[in-house]
Structures are given as C-alpha cells and as structure tokens.
Amino acid sequence: MSKPPKYWAKAKRILSKKDKVMKKLINNYKDGYLITRNDVFFSLCKSIIGQQISVAAANSVFLKFKKKCKNKINAKTVSKLSFSSLKSCGLSKQKVKGIKDLAKRILNKSFKPYLIKKMTDEEAIEYLSNLRQIGRWSAEMILLFTFNRSNIWPLQDIGLLRAISNNYNRKYFPPKLFLNKLYKKFTPYCSVATWYLWRSIDDEPIQY
8 A cells, every 4th residue: 555645644634724624524534545556557548448437337348458458557568459359348449549549659658657747737737638538637637646746626527526516515517616716725735625525425535
C-alpha cells in the first residue's frame, strides 16, 4: 500500500475548517486516501476502457483486457496484440485505436510521460489531450490518480456532480456559480475534496 500524498493530512485539516460538509465527510471516511499506481500507460488504458460505460461494464472489459495482456499491461505487450484480439475484450473500434496508438507513441517516444511532472495542471491536461481517445476528463483522472496532483476539480465527472448535488442539497446539475464557489473554497486541495465527495456516493474508493 502506498503512502498518502504529502499534502493529505494538511488538506483534511484545512477543508474541515473551511466547510461543514467536508468536515462531516472527512469524519465519516477516516480510512483510505488517494493512492497512485505510478504507471501512466496502465492508467491511460484503464481510462480509455472506462469511457462512457458503467463502472461494472468497465471492470468486466478491463479484466478481459488484462487477461489478453497476460497480466503485463505495458506498451510492448499491447503493440503485439492484434486489433481483433483487443476488440474481442469488448472494446469499441475507437478504443482499440486509442490503446494501440498510445502503445505506439510510448514505444517511439513521441509521448513522454516524464515531462508531465514539470508541467502545470493545464499544460499537462493539454499535453495528455493530444493522445487519441484522451479528453479533458481522462487527462484529469491521470493527474489525480497517477500524479496525485492536489488541485484537480473534474467538472465533467458525473459522479462528482451527483455527489455535490446530494451533499449540498443542490439541484442536479449544480449551478456553475456554485461549482466555482466551491472551487475557490477548496483550492489548493480540490483533489482531496473530490475524493471525499466520491466516497459519499460509492463506499469503494475509485482507482485508475
């Protein structure tokens, strides 16, 4: 089990002081914290697979994908798998193209994950979004779960919006003004607030 991010304990204290809902959620979910796999290729594959399908469906497809890779999810393994072999996992043509292209770009070094560490959040989102099948939401998941960035506020995430509606008694979708107000209140620890809001609607911590 990896250690919590360095900012985690401080973020919990500050969020608890600033916001009653956060204080309650932090007290309710004392176990767990944001962890990292530290494997960009693995996480990007998982993110592509999980797009626009339910969590249960994504898990089912991912297990088949993992089996095809013989538990070695890396660019070399994926590059050797045929298009039809990947498609048979339950992946759409577009998702297969995205995963194959990612493997190719890792191997020919046209995509360099190590550069992300020196980028701002917005620069990193733009860089990741140049990859096939990777949009803003997927890029934000990578910054959250692989790089453990502290201030990611993924407003394209349906789960986060639902959790905000539930916890702050707001209509669904929550008004943009209110979302901006929370962003300002939670900065620089929006990632921590997001993690606790997710926990309030799903007891199993999310992991990419």
